[in-house]
Amino acid sequence: xxxxxxxxxxxxxxxxxxxxxxxxxxxxxxxxxxxxxxxxxxxxxxxxxxxxxxxxxxxxxxxxxxxxxxxxxxxxxxxxxxxxxxxxxxxxxxxxxxxxxxxxxxxxxxxxxxxxxxxxxxxxxxxxxxxxxxxxxxxxxxxxxxxxxxxxxxxxxxxxxxxxxxxxxxxxxxxxxxxxxxxxxxxxxxxxxxxxxxxxxxxxxxxxxxxxxxxxxxxxxxxxxxxxxxxxxxxxxxxxxxxxxxxxxxxxxxxxxxxxxxxxxxxxxxxxxxxxxxxxxxxxxxxxxxxxxxxxxxxxxxxxxxxxxxxxxxxxxxxxxxxxxxxxxxxxxxxxxxxxxxxxxxxxxxxxxxxxxxxxxxxxxxxxxxxxxxxxxxxxxxxxxxxxxxxxxxxx
Numbered sequence: 001x002x003x004x005x006x007x008x009x010x011x012x013x014x015x016x017x018x019x020x021x022x023x024x025x026x027x028x029x030x031x032x033x034x035x036x037x038x039x040x041x042x043x044x045x046x047x048x049x050x051x052x053x054x055x056x057x058x059x060x061x062x063x064x065x066x067x068x069x070x071x072x073x074x075x076x077x078x079x080x081x082x083x084x085x086x087x088x089x090x091x092x093x094x095x096x097x098x099x100x101x102x103x104x105x106x107x108x109x110x111x112x113x114x115x116x117x118x119x120x121x122x123x124x125x126x127x128x129x130x131x132x133x134x135x136x137x138x139x140x141x142x143x144x145x146x147x148x149x150x151x152x153x154x155x156x157x158x159x160x161x162x163x164x165x166x167x168x169x170x171x172x173x174x175x176x177x178x179x180x181x182x183x184x185x186x187x188x189x190x191x192x193x194x195x196x197x198x199x200x201x202x203x204x205x206x207x208x209x210x211x212x213x214x215x216x217x218x219x220x221x222x223x224x225x226x227x228x229x230x231x232x233x234x235x236x237x238x239x240x241x242x243x244x245x246x247x248x249x250x251x252x253x254x255x256x257x258x259x260x261x262x263x264x265x266x267x268x269x270x271x272x273x274x275x276x277x278x279x280x281x282x283x284x285x286x287x288x289x290x291x292x293x294x295x296x297x298x299x300x301x302x303x304x305x306x307x308x309x310x311x312x313x314x315x316x317x318x319x320x321x322x323x324x325x326x327x328x329x330x331x332x333x334x335x336x337x338x339x340x341x342x343x344x345x346x347x348x349x350x351x352x353x354x355x356x357x358x359x360x361x362x363x364x365x366x367x368x369x370x371x372x373x374x375x376x377x378x379x380x381x382x383x384x385x386x387x388x389x390x391x392x393x394x395x396x
Contacts, residue, residue, distance in 0.1 A: 002346050003285040003339040004203040011334055012177055014038065015195035019185055022108060022170035024077025024094045028052055028221040031073045035219050038198060042205055044217070053221050053232040058204060058345070060213035065238035065354035068216040068311075069200075069341055070300045071193030072223035072244070075186075076324060078102070078120075078169040080109070080146070083159070087152035088145040091120065091169065095224035099141045101325040105186075106172040109148060113162025118148040118169075174326075181331040182256075188327040192318055193243035194219060196334050200341035211345040220300055228303035238354035239274050239312040241344065242300045243337060245327070246292055246317030254319040256330040258288025259340050262315035265294040267302045271312035273365050277350065278314055281343045287336050292317075310357065316340060 023031035032052040039046045039056050046056040060066075076097045082090035089109075093099070102120045109116045122144055124130040124137050137143060146169065152158045175185035183192070197217050204211070216237060220228045223244075233240065246254035246262065254260040261278055264270060282289040301313035318333035353363035 001285045002281075002343045003287065004207050004209065004342040006199050006203055006335045006338040006342075008199075008331055008335050010202055011195050011199040011338065012183075012331065014198045015183070015192055015334075016175060016177065018073070018191040018194055019173045019175045019187055022110075023073055023075055023221075024168055024170050025074040025222050025225045026094065027077070027110060027168045027170065028074050032219070032221065035073060035194070039201075042198075042201055044201055044205065049232060051221060054219040055232060055234070056201070056217040056219075058201075058211050058215045058217070060211040060215060062213045062349075064213060064236050065349065065351075066214040066216060066234070066236040067211070067345070068218050068233060068237045068240040069197060069344075070218035070220060070229055070232070070240060070242050071197055072190045072220040072228060072300060073194055074221050074224050075171075075189075075191070076224055077171055078107075078146075080163065080165050080167040080169070082165060083155045083163065084145065085154055087154050087157055088147055089158070089163070091141060091144060091146055093141055094168075095324075097324040098139070099144045100139050102144055102171070106174075107146070108170045108172070109146065109163070110168045110170065111162045111164065112167075116148050116150050116161070116163070118146050120144055120146055120169075120171075182328060183331065184326060184328045186326060188320060188329050189245040189323060190223065190243070192245070192329055192334055193337075196243050196318070196337045196341065199334070199338040200345070203338065203342050204345060209342075209346050212348055215345050223300050223303070226298070226303060229300040229309075230303040230307035233304055233309050233311065235357070237309075237311055238351075239271070239314075240301065240304060240309075241274070241278070241341075242313065242315045243341070244299045244315060244317055245320040245323055245329075247294060247297065247323055248319040248321045252294075253290055253292040254317065255290055255333070256319040256321065256328070257332045257336075258290060259333065259336045260317045260319050261289055261291050262317055263291050263293050265297045265299065265302070265315065267298055267305070270301065270314045272367055273351065274312040274314040277347070278316060278340065278344065281340060281347060285339065285343045287340055287343075288332075289336075312354070
């Protein structure tokens with residue numbers, strides 16, 4: 001087995017710190033600073049783009065074909081769309097999420113004058129005033145507003161406070177880490193993926209294992225608005241594995257336990273060979289896994305391909321319940337993902353031709369076309385229900 005032991009206490013700690021750092025898309029400087037400081041503490045070299053996306057590189061036995069593993073630091077949020085005559089604020093979403101999940105949220109409003117606390121409320125927020133209209137009012141961003149916890153009776157008061165159109169609103173995550181391994185919070189998408197990368201990096205550094213090739217750990221800052229990996233890859237990267245959330249819901253095959261490997265999302269199938277390699281690594285390393293396909297979903301993979309990067313892409317996920325709302329995951333999935341990342345980093349290169357951007361037919365890949373023989377294929381790993389009953393530090 002090539003997977004490494006994962007420090008789950010460290011994984012939980014860095015996840016908590018990431019969650020406590022506000023980072024809606026467009027307001028990610030603080031979380032980028034935290035990330036760079038932690039990389040420095042781990043002794044990992046890094047560089048930042050102009051806007052704050054981060055490339056950390058672990059040198060490999062060979063330089064090419066380089067690999068990349070990516071997760072995004074940015075989260076959902078909102079912006080001030082208008083100042084209202086009654087002192088409330090009209091909002092527009094940052095990223096794609098329903099106002100249904102914003103109602104009742106505590107939040108921080110960042111202005112040029114400083115930060116204010118507040119609450120997002122439906123327009124009709126008091127049953128003592130509106131009676132049954134509370135339950136019949138429509139859902140939508142035009143039907144919620146931000147109540148700022150400062151003296152703001154009208155537009156003049158709001159302007160006096162320094163509040164303006166375009167100010168950023170960060171939604172409180174309110175994380176809970178339960179003793180049974182469950183984690184409930186907003187913004188687990190995708191700060192849990194970033195925490196997985198840190199845990200894998202720590203394991204690789206402490207084990208002194210050298211990756212087979214240069215391996216980049218990338219932290220993007222604008223995935224929730226569709227940009228993501230469009231400007232963070234380097235030309236030597238031939239394969240990129242994204243870590244993000246899988247959708248645990250009726251009709252889906254994702255799970256809150258083990259690794260959920262995405263076979264496709266709304267942009268189409270992921271790379272055949274890279275995806276099957278990850279599945280094989282799960283089997284060889286006794287890592288619980290399942291496969292799923294996402295119909296209304298895209299990730300950093302899509303933005304890289306759309307930006308013109310000729311790179312193999314795959315998506316590995318932690319199953320998440322109530323994505324883009326009050327999300328729930330399990331530490332078993334996070335540890336499993338970190339183990340898979342370490343196994344992938346030290347695995348041998350199987351397509352040497354990928355070291356060059358172009359070439360002849362020599363060394364090009366093949367996909368099977370012959371008729372299949374009937375064989376029994378089983379999912380690796382133990383029963384996930386039994387795994388849920390174990391302490392978060394126990395093995396798969």
